[in-house]
Amino acid sequence: MILHVKHIPARQTALAASVASTLVTACGEGEIQPRVLDNLNVHLDWLQYKTNFREAITLRRAVRGQEILPWIEVGVDLRQVQNDSVRQEFVTALKDATDAAASRKRIYFEPYTAIRSGLIWRFNNLFWQHLPLWESAIGHGFEKALPGGTSDANHPEAVADAVADFWTLLKDLEGHNQLPAEIFALEIGVGTGQRAAAWLDRFRALDRERGTNYYPRIRFLLADYSMPTLNRAMEAVKEHRELASFLAVDALDPFKSLSFLRYKVLSIHLTNVYDNLPTDEIVIRDGKLYFVEARAYVNASAANRICETAGVAPTEFARTVSRLLEVGPQHLLHGNVEQGVSFWRSVWDAIRLEERFVAIQSILDAPLPSGVKPGLLENFVGEGVLNQRFHLSSGALESFLNTVPLLHPRGYLQVQDIFVTRFEDYGKMFRGPGKMDGSIVNWVNGALLAEVGAQAGYDVHFAPFHYREGSRTSTLYTTHRE
Amino acid sequence: MSLPTLPTTVVGSYSMPGWLERLKTEYFARRISRQELDEIHDAAVKAAIKDQEVCGLDVVTDGELRRDNLIDYFAERLPGVQTDHTSKKFYYDFYDSVVRGKLPMASLRLADDFRFLSAFTERATKFCVTGPHTLVKRIKDEYYKNEEAFAMDLARVMNMELKELVRAGARYIQIDEPYYSGFPEDLQWGVKVLNTLVDGVDAKIALHVCYGNRYGKPSWAGNYRYLFPTILEANIQQLTLEFARRGGEDLELFKEFPNKFELGVGVIDVKTHEVETPDIVAERIRKALKFVPAERIFILPDCGLLHLPQEVAFAKLRTMVQGAKIVRKELGG
Numbered sequence: 001m002i003l004h005v006k007h008i009p010a011r012q013t014a015l016a017a018s019v020a021s022t023l024v025t026a027c028g029e030g031e032i033q034p035r036v037l038d039n040l041n042v043h044l045d046w047l048q049y050k051t052n053f054r055e056a057i058t059l060r061r062a063v064r065g066q067e068i069l070p071w072i073e074v075g076v077d078l079r080q081v082q083n084d085s086v087r088q089e090f091v092t093a094l095k096d097a098t099d100a101a102a103s104r105k106r107i108y109f110e111p112y113t114a115i116r117s118g119l120i121w122r123f124n125n126l127f128w129q130h131l132p133l134w135e136s137a138i139g140h141g142f143e144k145a146l147p148g149g150t151s152d153a154n155h156p157e158a159v160a161d162a163v164a165d166f167w168t169l170l171k172d173l174e175g176h177n178q179l180p181a182e183i184f185a186l187e188i189g190v191g192t193g194q195r196a197a198a199w200l201d202r203f204r205a206l207d208r209e210r211g212t213n214y215y216p217r218i219r220f221l222l223a224d225y226s227m228p229t230l231n232r233a234m235e236a237v238k239e240h241r242e243l244a245s246f247l248a249v250d251a252l253d254p255f256k257s258l259s260f261l262r263y264k265v266l267s268i269h270l271t272n273v274y275d276n277l278p279t280d281e282i283v284i285r286d287g288k289l290y291f292v293e294a295r296a297y298v299n300a301s302a303a304n305r306i307c308e309t310a311g312v313a314p315t316e317f318a319r320t321v322s323r324l325l326e327v328g329p330q331h332l333l334h335g336n337v338e339q340g341v342s343f344w345r346s347v348w349d350a351i352r353l354e355e356r357f358v359a360i361q362s363i364l365d366a367p368l369p370s371g372v373k374p375g376l377l378e379n380f381v382g383e384g385v386l387n388q389r390f391h392l393s394s395g396a397l398e399s400f401l402n403t404v405p406l407l408h409p410r411g412y413l414q415v416q417d418i419f420v421t422r423f424e425d426y427g428k429m430f431r432g433p434g435k436m437d438g439s440i441v442n443w444v445n446g447a448l449l450a451e452v453g454a455q456a457g458y459d460v461h462f463a464p465f466h467y468r469e470g471s472r473t474s475t476l477y478t479t480h481r482e
Numbered sequence: 483m484s485l486p487t488l489p490t491t492v493v494g495s496y497s498m499p500g501w502l503e504r505l506k507t508e509y510f511a512r513r514i515s516r517q518e519l520d521e522i523h524d525a526a527v528k529a530a531i532k533d534q535e536v537c538g539l540d541v542v543t544d545g546e547l548r549r550d551n552l553i554d555y556f557a558e559r560l561p562g563v564q565t566d567h568t569s570k571k572f573y574y575d576f577y578d579s580v581v582r583g584k585l586p587m588a589s590l591r592l593a594d595d596f597r598f599l600s601a602f603t604e605r606a607t608k609f610c611v612t613g614p615h616t617l618v619k620r621i622k623d624e625y626y627k628n629e630e631a632f633a634m635d636l637a638r639v640m641n642m643e644l645k646e647l648v649r650a651g652a653r654y655i656q657i658d659e660p661y662y663s664g665f666p667e668d669l670q671w672g673v674k675v676l677n678t679l680v681d682g683v684d685a686k687i688a689l690h691v692c693y694g695n696r697y698g699k700p701s702w703a704g705n706y707r708y709l710f711p712t713i714l715e716a717n718i719q720q721l722t723l724e725f726a727r728r729g730g731e732d733l734e735l736f737k738e739f740p741n742k743f744e745l746g747v748g749v750i751d752v753k754t755h756e757v758e759t760p761d762i763v764a765e766r767i768r769k770a771l772k773f774v775p776a777e778r779i780f781i782l783p784d785c786g787l788l789h790l791p792q793e794v795a796f797a798k799l800r801t802m803v804q805g806a807k808i809v810r811k812e813l814g815g
Binding site: 177178180262263373404405408409410454455456457458480481482 | 500503572576620693694696697698699700701702703704753754
């Protein structure tokens, strides 16, 4: 057995040592088959997200084609694990690794699939489509779940600085006689609409103060794929209604809806969008690459509890979940919205991902968004990396590549989000996926995004968000690459 | 070599295959030799010529596939221009080139490329050269301390090269000056430099001005009004401009400022993978015909095809040729 100790906060080292000692003892006392022990890698992690898709003890196998490789990985989440039960859970998990019947303890919703295509993203979609129902059930807005209780993007100083930068750009364009008659600014993923409102308020004030009369030429586009969100944003920016338009846009492909604005938009802003877009993951173990596949499940015991509470026959559980995703919570359980939302929240809370690692030859064997030239990525991982797990950030890459063609030659893209800006930083802490209320959150592979940006003709930079102490967000901004 | 009415050609570059991008980058990583890369370039250029012929172009180029970008091929050949670091992460990146003394008069050896082109096609040919104004914007000047003076010396050196091209058989030479659009305030001296560049060069001289195509996206916005009337002083025979992506509004300038230039009309948008239909191309040509007579019009894409996938570039050229044929027929050709 090889023990990997990762992501352990200083105050949890004693717990890590205790758990490690328990596991080593279990192995030493012969509770694990020697054949399993020879191929066993145990990863002790502290998972950053309080709610996520993993069990306290998670087993992962690797496959090459149809062959199951002897190598076994066990992930131990120190946040969830109970010291007094860890030994038994560990032994049971490893027994399950060789016991086909073990899977009967789980109710699977899908076969193994690429993470970005999995069922959890349908739940994520459900959350944004039925946001008011969820918020009504929990008694507060979704932004409360964010660190700090609100989006960093709404910070007044950050907005003021963004407006000042934009005004300077407009002034410069005007100086070169290149200011367009219509000044397009686009926000994708509008949240509550507060940022857009604050931006427009501030811009109008600055414009009046400096007497430039740019404000009436602003065409502010608010884009989101969730109609409830757009409706809420519409209310937030009502003072600027004549300048604002509201568009249903898929964040993965803004160009599809907005191609008429090709090379015309001077400022594009996204906040907390990329971290909520589908992604895949790559794992490096002993220097070899694996693509992560997963299947969503709920433990049979949890399913029984949920069914009992909701008055659903256990045999109808999977079908009811499927119906939830198809028609929404308001049409479940005889139209009792409260019970429907409760069922939804319970299922979401109970959903876990069972993972397997599929051996690949190189990163080029992983599905890359169209438009990403594979040549440069061959060297992305670099040599000598033996153990790492990282996001491909498929959705973020796709969104980026389908957004930048909207940019005016002097325009820029700003994305406020949680970015891993250096590949090696993936080793420093758990980067998701986690659950944020009813949605999914993943850190975004900023290092890879920078490579892809360069291929598309944009230098990608990251600036830490310095307006709120302790903020982990940073701002990606583009400059045109010479 | 006689050409039909509305002759078709490319602006210069042809689609850069992904495999060639990778091999060029391999060269900078020292994983393949210069000789191997030269052989690869020869094969790629032959394929690009063949593609243009199959598409039915009347005038072909070498596709500029030997060039990493619009600057470095010239910067590394210009006598007196130094490149301190000759490695790149990606072949398309620019070198940090610098001039530290007066440029000596010496050859850039471009005629070899032209001879290669003419050896592998029976069609009429065009040879494209990046102009001095664009070069001075990317080559750091530590000697002249004055862009116009630097550009003028570049023009003198390159004038000798253009004459060498003519001696090798070049009859149609295009000067690429996309940076005019980024720095319209330079146009007065830019045209003086251009006239020095082409002085005594016995060939059809075309000037290509676009809004940039770096990484397949525009570098600047605006319109061509800034070119007029200053550009009318240029000793050129043809002006090649982009109209497909930007629309044909600027064609009005040819009515407002009467001139004798041939017009190279950009009818293919090179910044989208969507392939135009022959009818769309024909319509764009008809629009140009309202302002310039057919005998003074050449048909081209907006700019180089470098960034388009091969199959898209090929399809667009075929469509362009078909569109030109439609209009030719209407004209009784």
